[in-house]
Amino acid sequence: MGNRPSALARFSEVVRDRHTYAENWKASTGRQVLGYFCDWVPEEIFHAAGFMPIRILGSQNPEGQKLAQRHIAATWCSYCRECLGEGLLGKYHYLDGVAISHGCWQIRQAHAVWVQNIPTKFDFYNYVPYSLHERSAQAYLPVELRRFKAKVEDDVGRTISDEAVRRSIEIYNTNRRLMRTVYELRKSDTPPISSAEAIEMVLASMYMDKEEHNELLRQLLDELPKQEPKAVPRARIILIGSVTPEVSLYRFIESMNADVVIDDNCIGSRYFWDETPITDDPIEGLASRFVTRIPCPLYDVGLGSRRLPVLAQFAKEYRVDAALLVHLKFCDVHEYDMPAIDEQFRDMGIPTLRVETDLSVPGGAIGQLRTRIEALLEMIELGI
Amino acid sequence: MNLNQVNEAKWLDSWPRIKALRSEQVKEMWGANERGDLLIWSSPIPYTSFIAGFGNYSNTGGLGPNYTKVMMNRPLLDECMQKVDEAGYSTNVCGMFRTTLGQILGGVYDTSLVHGKKANIDVFFDFHVCQGQIKSFPLWRKYYPGINYVGVEMPYSYEHVEYFILQLHEAVDSIERATGRRYNDELAIEAFRVEWEVHRYAAMIVELQKNRPAPMNARWLTSLNSCAVARAGAHKPKVLEVYKLVYEEVKDRVAKGIGAIPNERVRLIHEGVSSWYPSAVLRFPNSFGATFVMNGQNACGMGSWVPSDTSSHKVVPTLGELGIKIETRDDLFRAMGDCWLKYMRQVNVLEHYPSKINQVLNAVEEWDIDGVVISRSMECRGLSGMAEELARKLKENGIPAMVYEGSPNTPLEFNQEKYKAQMTVFLEGFGLKPIPDFQPVEPEDYFEF
Numbered sequence: 001m002g003n004r005p006s007a008l009a010r011f012s013e014v015v016r017d018r019h020t021y022a023e024n025w026k027a028s029t030g031r032q033v034l035g036y037f038c039d040w041v042p043e044e045i046f047h048a049a050g051f052m053p054i055r056i057l058g059s060q061n062p063e064g065q066k067l068a069q070r071h072i073a074a075t076w077c078s079y080c081r082e083c084l085g086e087g088l089l090g091k092y093h094y095l096d097g098v099a100i101s102h103g104c105w106q107i108r109q110a111h112a113v114w115v116q117n118i119p120t121k122f123d124f125y126n127y128v129p130y131s132l133h134e135r136s137a138q139a140y141l142p143v144e145l146r147r148f149k150a151k152v153e154d155d156v157g158r159t160i161s162d163e164a165v166r167r168s169i170e171i172y173n174t175n176r177r178l179m180r181t182v183y184e185l186r187k188s189d190t191p192p193i194s195s196a197e198a199i200e201m202v203l204a205s206m207y208m209d210k211e212e213h214n215e216l217l218r219q220l221l222d223e224l225p226k227q228e229p230k231a232v233p234r235a236r237i238i239l240i241g242s243v244t245p246e247v248s249l250y251r252f253i254e255s256m257n258a259d260v261v262i263d264d265n266c267i268g269s270r271y272f273w274d275e276t277p278i279t280d281d282p283i284e285g286l287a288s289r290f291v292t293r294i295p296c297p298l299y300d301v302g303l304g305s306r307r308l309p310v311l312a313q314f315a316k317e318y319r320v321d322a323a324l325l326v327h328l329k330f331c332d333v334h335e336y337d338m339p340a341i342d343e344q345f346r347d348m349g350i351p352t353l354r355v356e357t358d359l360s361v362p363g364g365a366i367g368q369l370r371t372r373i374e375a376l377l378e379m380i381e382l383g384i
Numbered sequence: 385m386n387l388n389q390v391n392e393a394k395w396l397d398s399w400p401r402i403k404a405l406r407s408e409q410v411k412e413m414w415g416a417n418e419r420g421d422l423l424i425w426s427s428p429i430p431y432t433s434f435i436a437g438f439g440n441y442s443n444t445g446g447l448g449p450n451y452t453k454v455m456m457n458r459p460l461l462d463e464c465m466q467k468v469d470e471a472g473y474s475t476n477v478c479g480m481f482r483t484t485l486g487q488i489l490g491g492v493y494d495t496s497l498v499h500g501k502k503a504n505i506d507v508f509f510d511f512h513v514c515q516g517q518i519k520s521f522p523l524w525r526k527y528y529p530g531i532n533y534v535g536v537e538m539p540y541s542y543e544h545v546e547y548f549i550l551q552l553h554e555a556v557d558s559i560e561r562a563t564g565r566r567y568n569d570e571l572a573i574e575a576f577r578v579e580w581e582v583h584r585y586a587a588m589i590v591e592l593q594k595n596r597p598a599p600m601n602a603r604w605l606t607s608l609n610s611c612a613v614a615r616a617g618a619h620k621p622k623v624l625e626v627y628k629l630v631y632e633e634v635k636d637r638v639a640k641g642i643g644a645i646p647n648e649r650v651r652l653i654h655e656g657v658s659s660w661y662p663s664a665v666l667r668f669p670n671s672f673g674a675t676f677v678m679n680g681q682n683a684c685g686m687g688s689w690v691p692s693d694t695s696s697h698k699v700v701p702t703l704g705e706l707g708i709k710i711e712t713r714d715d716l717f718r719a720m721g722d723c724w725l726k727y728m729r730q731v732n733v734l735e736h737y738p739s740k741i742n743q744v745l746n747a748v749e750e751w752d753i754d755g756v757v758i759s760r761s762m763e764c765r766g767l768s769g770m771a772e773e774l775a776r777k778l779k780e781n782g783i784p785a786m787v788y789e790g791s792p793n794t795p796l797e798f799n800q801e802k803y804k805a806q807m808t809v810f811l812e813g814f815g816l817k818p819i820p821d822f823q824p825v826e827p828e829d830y831f832e833f
Binding site for chain 1: 471472473474476477478512514515516518519520521522523525533535537539540541543544546547550551553554735737738741760762765766769770771772773776777787789
C-alpha cells in the first residue's frame with residue numbers, strides 16, 4: 001500500500017498555485033492563455049485555436065471582494081464578485097483574453113465589468129440559447145457555433161481546421177472519460193479518493209494543460225488501487241447546487257466522517273460528465289454535447305426537467321444517504337430548482353438539507369453549518 | 385440653472401382615453417371565455433401582434449388583473465407572499481414571479497376581486513425577455529396542470545434573428561396544436577402593421593421629451609405604456625388612435641411650452657423599473673422642481689429606435705420608408721425580428737450589459753439630462769445589472785448619479801421613506817429645496833393608479 005498518489009499532490013499544488021502554473025505554461029510554450037467565466041463556452045474551439053483555456057475563479061480574498069463591490073453590489077452573488085475581484089487584483093494579468101457564454105446574468109455582469117475595467121486583448125461572447133430542449137434551438141446551435149468559430153478565427157488571425165477541432169475534442173473527451181472513471185470509483189463502500197481530492201482533480205483540469213492533466217489522471221488510476229482502503233463514511237452525500245469552488249467545504253464535511261460521494265455542480269461532475277460525440281463535422285458534435293449534457297439550472301428550462309432524473313440516477317448509483325442542497329447567497333437561478341429537487345429527494349426517502357453559503361465571508365460561512373450538518377447526520381444514523 | 389424659472393403646467397387632456405384602454409381590457413379579459421376568445425397567460429410584454437394571428441385574444445398581463453388591488457391590501461399581500469416563502473422561493477428570484485405566484489397561492493390571481501368571476505386560461509404563452517422569465521415559466525405547470533405552455537426565447541441581439549424566426553414558426557405549430565385554431569397570416573400582418581406604428585409613435589412621444597420643459601414625465605409615460613401596450617395590446621387600432629391623440633397633444637404642449645410640472649429646474653432619468661404598483665418613486669422629485677423626463681423602460685420598452693454605433697436614439701421610420709414588404713408569414717416573422725430585436729431595445733438592455741452604459745450616456749446628452757437615478761433590486765436582476773458600474777461611469781463623465789434599493793413588484797420590500805431621504809439629499813446636491821405649497825397637476829386619484 002502506497003503513500004498519497006503523486007497525481008493528487010500535483011493537483012493540489014496546481015489548485016493552490018494556479019496562476020504560477022499558467023504563467024509558467026505560457027512562458028514555456030509561447031502560447032496564449034484564455035480565461036473563461038462559465039463552462040458553457042466551447043473550450044475545444046479555443047484549444048484548437050492554440051489557447052490554453054482556463055476557468056476564471058476567485059480565491060476567497062477579501063481584498064478582491066472589496067474591490068469588486070465598487071462595481072457589483074453585495075446583493076449579487078459573491079461568486080461573480082470573487083471572479084471579478086481576482087481580475088481587479090491583477091492576478092490574471094497573464095491572460096490574453098476572456099470568454100463567456102450567455103450564462104447567468106450574475107456572471108455576465110462580472111464579465112461586462114471586467115472588460116470595461118481590465119485591459120483585454122480578446123473578448124469572446126458565445127451565445128447558447130437557453131431553450132436547448134426545443135427543436136429550433138437545436139437547429140440553430142451549430143449555425144451559431146460555426147459563426148462563433150469564424151469570429152475566433154478573425155480575432156486571432158488564424159484558421160482553425162476541422163482536424164484541429166477533432167484533435168481537441170479527443171483530448172477533452174479523454175480528460176472527461178478519465179475523470180468519470182475516477183468518479184466511478186467513488187461508488188465503492190470505501191471510496192479510494194475523497195470528495196476534496198476529487199474536486200481538486202476537477203479544478204486542476206480547469207487550470208491545466210489538458211494533455212498534462214490526462215497523463216496525471218492515467219497515473220492516478222494506476223495508483224489508486226494500490227491505496228489503503230479508507231474508512232467507511234458515516235454518511236454518503238450528494239452535493240447539489242451553486243458553484244462551490246471552496247475545497248474547504250468538502251474537507252469540512254469529511255471532518256465529520258461523512259463523504260460527498262457524488263456532486264452536481266459546474267466545478268464537479270457537470271464539467272466533465274458528458275463527452276462530445278464524434279461526428280464528421282466536429283461542430284455538430286460540439287453542438288450535440290451542449291444539447292445532451294447534464295444541464296445547469298439555467299439550461300434546464302423546459303417542461304419536464306432534464307436535470308432531475310440525472311440527480312435521481314446519481315442518488316441510486318452512488319447509494320446516497322442524504323442530499324445537501326447548497327445555495328450560494330443571492331444566486332437566483334439555482335433557487336428556482338431547489339423546491340423541486342427537495343421534493344424529489346423527499347419522495348425518494350432521502351433526507352435533504354438546504355444550506356446557504358457566501359464566498360464573501362472568509363471560509364464561505366461554512367463553519368456555521370456544522371450544527372445543521374451534524375443534525376442531518378444524526379437523523380440518518382437514527383433512521384429518522 | 386435658473387431657480388426662478390416657472391413654466392405653465394397642466395394635466396393630460398387625453399388621460400381619460402388612456403385610462404379607458406385599461407378598463408376596457410380588464411372587462412374584455414373577464415368576458416373572453418364566454419366570447420370564445422383565446423385567453424392567454426403572458427407577462428406584460430410589448431410584442432403583442434404575434435398572437436393576434438390566432439384571432440381575438442385577451443391576456444392576464446402576467447401580474448394579473450387584481451395585481452394593484454392585492455399590492456395595496458397589506459393583510460392580503462402578507463398572506464399571499466407568506467405562501468410564496470413557504471413554497472420555497474425567497475426574494476432572490478424574480479419579483480414578478482413571486483407576486484404572481486403569491487396571488488395564485490392566495491386564490492386571487494384569476495378570480496375577480498370585484499365580481500368573483502373566474503377566468504380560465506387557454507394557453508400559457510410568453511416571449512421570454514430574460515432569464516428570470518424563462519426559468520419561472522415552466523413552474524406555472526405545477527399550479528395550472530393540463531394547460532399548454534409555449535415560450536419563445538428573445539435573443540439578446542439581432543445577430544440571432546434567425547433563431548428567433550425559427551422559434552416563431554415552432555410556436556405557431558405548438559399553439560395550433562394546443563388550441564385547435566389556425567394561424568391567420570393576414571390578421572397577424574395587419575396587427576403587426578398597427579404595432580409597428582404604436583412603437584414608432586411611442587418613440588416620437590419620448591423624443592418630444594427632449595424639450596424644456598418636458599411636456600410629460602416618466603410616470604405618465606409609464607402609465608401610457610402600461611395601459612395601452614402591456615394591458616390593451618400594441619396591435620390594436622384603438623391603441624394606435626390613442627397614441628396618435630397623445631402625440632398630437634404632447635406636440636401642442638411643446639409648442640405652447642406646457643410642462644408636466646410648473647417648476648422644471650432639474651431633468652432626471654430613472655433607470656431600471658420604478659414600481660408596477662402605485663408608489664412615490666417617480667413623482668417625489670416634482671415637489672423640488674425636478675422631473676423624471678424618461679426612464680429606461682420608456683426609451684427601450686416602449687419605443688422603436690434606429691440603432692447606431694453611438695447608441696443614439698433616433699425614431700424608427702415607417703415600414704414603407706424602410707422598404708419592408710410583408711406579404712408572407714416569413715416576411716412577417718422577419719419584420720417582427722427587425723422590430724423587436726433591432727429597433728426595440730428592451731431585451732438588449734435586459735440581457736446584454738455592455739450595451740447598457742453607452743445607451744444611458746447617450747440618452748443623458750440627447751435629453752439634456754442633469755442627473756440619473758438608478759433602481760437596483762434583487763427582484764429584477766436584468767434591469768438592475770450594471771447599476772454600480774453605470775453610476776460610476778456617469779460620475780466619471782460629470783453626471784450626478786444615485787443608486788437606490790428599489791422593489792418594482794411588491795411594496796413589502798421597498799422602503800419608500802428611505803428612498804425619499806436619499807432622493808432629498810440627491811436633489812439638494814442640485815441646489816433644490818422642497819417648493820412650499822407645491823401642487824401637482826395630476827388628479828389625486830391618479831396616484832392610486
